[in-house]
Amino acid sequence: MLKKNHGFTLVEVLTVVAIAGIMLMIAAPNFASLSADSRAFSAVNGIARDLMYARNQAVNNMTTVAVCPLAGGSACTAEWSKGVDVFIDTNENDKLDTGETLLKSGSAFHESDQVSFAQKSVRFGADGLTRNVSGSAILYYCDDKESVKKGVVISSSGRAKVADKSAISKCSG
Numbered sequence: 001m002l003k004k005n006h007g008f009t010l011v012e013v014l015t016v017v018a019i020a021g022i023m024l025m026i027a028a029p030n031f032a033s034l035s036a037d038s039r040a041f042s043a044v045n046g047i048a049r050d051l052m053y054a055r056n057q058a059v060n061n062m063t064t065v066a067v068c069p070l071a072g073g074s075a076c077t078a079e080w081s082k083g084v085d086v087f088i089d090t091n092e093n094d095k096l097d098t099g100e101t102l103l104k105s106g107s108a109f110h111e112s113d114q115v116s117f118a119q120k121s122v123r124f125g126a127d128g129l130t131r132n133v134s135g136s137a138i139l140y141y142c143d144d145k146e147s148v149k150k151g152v153v154i155s156s157s158g159r160a161k162v163a164d165k166s167a168i169s170k171c172s173g
Contacts, residue, residue, distance in 0.1 A: 035142040043109055044141050044150040044162055047084055050104060051122065051152065051160035054086045057103055058124035064089050064131060065103070068121035070096060080115035080139065083108045092131060094121045110145035114171055128158045138163060142171035 051067055058065040066089035068076035076094040083106035087096045096102060109115055117139040123131035136155045142148060149171060151163040 004160050008091075022131050033147065036145075036148045038143055039110055040113070040143060040148045040150045043113070043115075044152055046106075047139060047141070048152045048160050048162050050086055050106065051154060053104065054122070055124045055128050055158045055160070057086070057088070058126055059128045061088065062126040064123055064125055064152060066123045068094060068123050076121040078117075078120045080117050081109050081111075081113065089123060092123060092134075094123075109141075114140070114142045114144070116140045116171065122154055124158055128157050130154065130156050138167065140168065140171050 029031060031147055054065045054067045065086060066076065067084060068085050069077050069079050069082045070085040071077045071082040072085075074096040085096075085102065085106055086104040088100045089095070090100060091097065103136045118137055122133060124139075125131050133156050136153055139152045139154065141152075143151045149165075149168040150166045152160055153163045153167065154160050
């Protein structure tokens with residue numbers, strides 16, 4: 001009596017591997033853009049949360065709170081890619097002075113991404129309004145190829161929200 005073989009032939013296995021390889025090559029570029037989009041989405045939502053947190057702390061503590069990149073120092077810089085820090089800035093000089101409290105320290109964003117804002121800080125007063133933003137301003141976040149463009153709109157009323165895609169047409173203020 002002949003035994004029936006169970007399994008696959010070498011030709012069948014190689015065919016399946018070849019088809020899977022072709023499908024993976026087609027899908028790989030889409031995974032890269034998905035990763036960049038996900039990274040930008042997470043970063044922009046984190047920035048919006050930090051701004052809302054700063055506004056909340058300003059109102060709760062009845063003082064001025066600044067949001068800016070300290071970049072390892074004590075003074076605000078324009079290097080928004082270095083991360084966003086939140087601190088009490090009672091004298092509104094955009095510096096973390098002795099006696100002022102660092103409320104939150106952020107880490108740098110992805111090294112290939114661009115983060116830009118027209119100002120070096122956003123300050124919230126005890127009333128929740130911004131002290132140095134008139135009208136509204138946009139903080140831009142883009143990937144290195146500028147294929148992913150996101151942003152946070154900050155209004156003078158102190159409200160921060162993630163911008164609609166239609167509002168972001170460029171990658172700098």
